[in-house]
Amino acid sequence: MNSKGLEILDLKNAMLVSTFFFLWLAVYFSDRVEETLGFLLIFSFGILHGSNDLELLKRKASFGRGSRSHMGLLLAYIGFVLAMALLFSWIPLATLALFVLISAYHFGEQHWVRRIGINGFLQKGIYLSYGLLVLSLLFQAHPQEVVEIIRQISGREIPAGYFGWSSLFFLLVFLASALWNFYWTQAYRYLLYEVFLLGVFFVVFHTASLLWAFAIYFVVWHSIPSLADQIRILYGQFSLHNGKKYLKASLVYWLGALATLGLAFLYFSNGDYGLLPLFFSFLAAITFPHVLVIARLYKG
Numbered sequence: 161m162n163s164k165g166l167e168i169l170d171l172k173n174a175m176l177v178s179t180f181f182f183l184w185l186a187v188y189f190s191d192r193v194e195e196t197l198g199f200l201l202i203f204s205f206g207i208l209h210g211s212n213d214l215e216l217l218k219r220k221a222s223f224g225r226g227s228r229s230h231m232g233l234l235l236a237y238i239g240f241v242l243a244m245a246l247l248f249s250w251i252p253l254a255t256l257a258l259f260v261l262i263s264a265y266h267f268g269e270q271h272w273v274r275r276i277g278i279n280g281f282l283q284k285g286i287y288l289s290y291g292l293l294v295l296s297l298l299f300q301a302h303p304q305e306v307v308e309i310i311r312q313i314s315g316r317e318i319p320a321g322y323f324g325w326s327s328l329f330f331l332l333v334f335l336a337s338a339l340w341n342f343y344w345t346q347a348y349r350y351l352l353y354e355v356f357l358l359g360v361f362f363v364v365f366h367t368a369s370l371l372w373a374f375a376i377y378f379v380v381w382h383s384i385p386s387l388a389d390q391i392r393i394l395y396g397q398f399s400l401h402n403g404k405k406y407l408k409a410s411l412v413y414w415l416g417a418l419a420t421l422g423l424a425f426l427y428f429s430n431g432d433y434g435l436l437p438l439f440f441s442f443l444a445a446i447t448f449p450h451v452l453v454i455a456r457l458y459k460g
């Protein structure tokens with residue numbers, strides 16, 4: 161096996177070991193401690209993994225024909241974030257549904273792109289059904305809290321019973337599209353490991369509090385592998401030295417995003433908006449441009 165293959169395998173093993181370690185923490189600590197740890201993980205690695213989007217966009221543009229100034233990209237990015245925040249306040253339920261759909265696609269893309277590519281309709285179906293399956297598993301493990309957060313964001317109450325059915329539905333769609341795809345690509349060896357992994361997520365989601373469960377998935381299984389991909393694309397290799405370069409280049413955006421979240425929290429904290437609905441709305445606003453950047457990047 162070449163060194164790149166070993167590097168991916170090492171990262172995957174480290175992700176699995178840290179998942180079990182975080183699961184162990186969930187057994188011993190109260191929900192309050194888990195919530196604090198969850199925010200710490202999300203504010204560090206989670207927010208960081210989107211903070212170098214402008215550099216990635218510039219890199220992508222330098223391969224193509226068009227190139228835009230840093231200021232132009234910065235203004236376009238901020239404009240996009242503001243437009244999504246406005247859309248959230250005008251049509252919250254539809255924007256929330258869109259957020260869940262594109263997040264699911266984004267999670268699935270990150271998880272599968274290196275193994276099955278991005279070209280066909282079927283691959284895109286695998287990304288979307290896999291992401292929707294993971295999110296449904298998370299929702300069905302904490303139905304009452306999820307219903308309450310959705311109610312606070314959108315003013316609408318979704319029946320909690322939907323989440324169990326949607327998990328089953330997306331499991332079947334994911335398995336069918338994966339089997340169909342693997343029939344052509346002979347990639348069956350992935351499936352057993354992936355079903356095992358989904359079982360691990362099921363146990364983690366049912367053991368940890370909602371925020372801790374989300375943080376474990378979002379940081380360990382999405383943000384860290386995404387950071388590794390981005391570092392490889394920008395600097396050629398995933399290493400500590402290049403990690404420091406990435407951190408230096410993204411520091412100002414990372415701090416900017418954290419400061420904006422802090423200000424939003426201070427501004428809204430007197431209203432009847434809870435901490436989690438505010439946090440997820442903020443995440444949604446910065447998610448939209450980030451998802452577009454990463455999708456463009458993988459296409460290249």
Ligand SMILES: CC1=C(/C=C/C(C)=C/C=C/C(C)=C/C=C/C=C(C)/C=C/C=C(C)/C=C/C2=C(C)CCCC2(C)C)C(C)(C)CCC1
Pocket residue numbers: 206207208209210211212213214234237238241259260263264266295298305306309310374413414416417440443446447450
């Ligand atoms: C560059 C730049 C910047 C920064 C940026 C950043 C920092 C980004 C990041 C990004 C990111 C960091 C992203 C993220 C993503 C995320 C996601 C994708 C998520 C998802 C989630 C979900 C989907 C959820 C769901 C739920 C739950 C879980 C419970 C409850 C209910 C609900 C439904 C909400 C700024 C703006 C400063 C400026 C300009 C430039």
